[in-house]
Amino acid sequence: MTHHRDDRTVVVSAPGKVLLAGGYIVLDRKHSGLVFGLSARIHVLAQKIPTSAGVHLSEIVVQSPQFLNANWRYGYRLAPDGGGIKVTQLQSGTPVDANHFIETTINYVLSYIAEVDQRRATHGFEASSLIVLADNDYYSTPQESSSPSSSDSHTSAARFRHFGTTLRDAHKTGLGSSAAIVTSLTAALLAHYLPRDLFDLSTPQGKRILHNLAQVAHCSAQGKIGSGFDVASAVYGSCLYRRFSPALLSRLPAPGEPGFGPALAALVADETEGAKGRPAWDCEIDKDKVGARLPPGVAIRMCDVDCGTATVSMVKKVHEWRDANPAAADEVYAGVQSKVDELAAVLRDRNVAGITPVMRGVRELMRGLGKSSGVPIEPESQEEMLDALEKVEGVLGSVVPGAGGYDAAAVVMRDDEETEARVKAFLDEWSLRKGIRVRLMDVKGDTEGARMEDVGEFRSWIQGDGSQAKAEDKKGR
Numbered sequence: 261m262t263h264h265r266d267d268r269t270v271v272v273s274a275p276g277k278v279l280l281a282g283g284y285i286v287l288d289r290k291h292s293g294l295v296f297g298l299s300a301r302i303h304v305l306a307q308k309i310p311t312s313a314g315v316h317l318s319e320i321v322v323q324s325p326q327f328l329n330a331n332w333r334y335g336y337r338l339a340p341d342g343g344g345i346k347v348t349q350l351q352s353g354t355p356v357d358a359n360h361f362i363e364t365t366i367n368y369v370l371s372y373i374a375e376v377d378q379r380r381a382t383h384g385f386e387a388s389s390l391i392v393l394a395d396n397d398y399y400s401t402p403q404e405s406s407s408p409s410s411s412d413s414h415t416s417a418a419r420f421r422h423f424g425t426t427l428r429d430a431h432k433t434g435l436g437s438s439a440a441i442v443t444s445l446t447a448a449l450l451a452h453y454l455p456r457d458l459f460d461l462s463t464p465q466g467k468r469i470l471h472n473l474a475q476v477a478h479c480s481a482q483g484k485i486g487s488g489f490d491v492a493s494a495v496y497g498s499c500l501y502r503r504f505s506p507a508l509l510s511r512l513p514a515p516g517e518p519g520f521g522p523a524l525a526a527l528v529a530d531e532t533e534g535a536k537g538r539p540a541w542d543c544e545i546d547k548d549k550v551g552a553r554l555p556p557g558v559a560i561r562m563c564d565v566d567c568g569t570a571t572v573s574m575v576k577k578v579h580e581w582r583d584a585n586p587a588a589a590d591e592v593y594a595g596v597q598s599k600v601d602e603l604a605a606v607l608r609d610r611n612v613a614g615i616t617p618v619m620r621g622v623r624e625l626m627r628g629l630g631k632s633s634g635v636p637i638e639p640e641s642q643e644e645m646l647d648a649l650e651k652v653e654g655v656l657g658s659v660v661p662g663a664g665g666y667d668a669a670a671v672v673m674r675d676d677e678e679t680e681a682r683v684k685a686f687l688d689e690w691s692l693r694k695g696i697r698v699r700l701m702d703v704k705g706d707t708e709g710a711r712m713e714d715v716g717e718f719r720s721w722i723q724g725d726g727s728q729a730k731a732e733d734k735k736g737r
């Protein structure tokens with residue numbers, strides 16, 4: 261097997277998201293949503309698997325060391341007739357749950373790479389190891405488990421907690437783990453296997469490739485139900501987002517089918533045509549309308565409510581109501597859209613006094629949409645809590661973000677220790693009084709999207725002696 265000089269050791273991270281305003285309406289291309297990236301990131305480390313001389317491995321191993329039984333091994337082969345690279349999960353020993361998001365992403369990304377880098381068609385892919393490390397706020401921490409991840413010899417162990425459960429039993433906090441993992445895994449594979457002239461995350465072209473490919477993989481894994489705002493913010497960070505036409509993906513053959521590889525590469529490169537002969541990717545990702553930073557002294561924080569919400573059925577019910585009541589729906593959707601635009605404007609213009617009235621307006625309209633459609637977008641329990649929370653000194657506004665429901669709540673508040681202490685005290689008291697568990701997470705709104713990380717910070721996760729990482733680390737800067 262030929263050694264590819266490009267099989268670099270890399271770490272890429274992508275942020276979680278919070279859709280502050282525009283839930284439901286952003287599913288319709290006529291409208292847009294205001295999404296912020298979060299400081300909680302999912303990191304993926306990609307490295308070669310060291311093998312002894314003469315030993316040839318042909319697999320990709322993915323590990324998520326913060327969870328039990330979270331190791332997946334994949335084999336891959338070239339499918340005939342341009343079907344791309346077909347990936348299959350290999351099982352040995354204890355059966356492992358399939359990880360649909362990871363398997364689909366590897367399938368799409370290897371197929372893309374084989375298409376754009378012709379050397380791969382002849383030499384194939386060397387074995388690689390991918391390690392997924394999620395910032396702790398993605399999951400509620402079980403009270404009984406506070407043990408650090410893996411062995412204490414890992415310097416980054418405290419930073420990436422072991423959750424003491426399988427992924428299936430983990431309690432997500434709703435920060436968009438699937439979009440962040442699909443995005444960081446896509447970028448890590450691209451950066452590991454491709455030379456820099458074909459993929460460089462620091463360039464606009466690199467970000468476009470990452471965005472288009474991650475959207476396609478995420479949509480496929482998710483069953484094409486989302487607007488894609490979460491992948492857009494995982495790549496670009498905070499933005500005003502208008503979705504792409506759903507028809508864009510409809511002509512792509514399924515992985516393994518004849519013509520899949522070339523069709524995927526053309527779609528990612530945006531060489532296919534959409535409506536009226538325009539490029540197929542018609543999404544709009546506007547960072548200028550949101551501003552490069554939050555107003556000084558203002559933070560977006562998240563409260564973990566530790567309950568789940570069934571987003572898919574909520575979307576279905578809202579759409580049923582909209583289809584049955586088009587005139588009323590148009591009016592509510594237009595109202596929400598004007599609040600989306602106003603909120604983006606007050607944040608961009610650093611108009612701190614303007615935040616409270618606009619956010620109240622967002623809540624009122626979303627509550628109305630929920631009541632009309634019979635969907636608990638801002639359920640009474642959340643309404644009561646947010647009303648009380650907004651009375652805490654330093655809180656500027658709050659909202660049940662995204663699809664709403666019983667998941668996390670977002671709070672826009674003064675970014676100082678006194679306000680944080682007051683909010684924490686309020687949530688402690690509220691939890692006690694209501695017999696629930698609500699807590700302020702460490703995560704904050706952050707405008708940056710996917711980025712290459714310093715490999716040196718992840719040295720303890722590198723297999724072998726880490727010397728390759730040291731060399732790459734120097735090269736990368």
Ligand SMILES: Nc1ncnc2c1ncn2[C@@H]1O[C@H](COP(=O)(O)OP(=O)(O)OP(=O)(O)O)[C@@H](O)[C@H]1O
Nearest residue numbers: 324359360361392394432434435436437438439441
């Ligand atoms: N740390 C991880 N390691 C491996 N896979 C993960 C990890 N975190 C999430 N995933 C993948 O993402 C899936 C969760 O995606 P799902 O869309 O249900 O949640 P989400 O994106 O966090 O939802 P929300 O938008 O409500 O925040 C998991 O089933 C798994 O496939």
Ligand SMILES: C[C@@](O)(CCOP(=O)(O)O)CC(=O)O
Nearest residue numbers: 283284486487488662663664
């Ligand atoms: C309801 C919807 O508009 C937002 C869902 O957001 P979240 O997953 O609850 O953060 C769906 C979507 O845009 O994909």
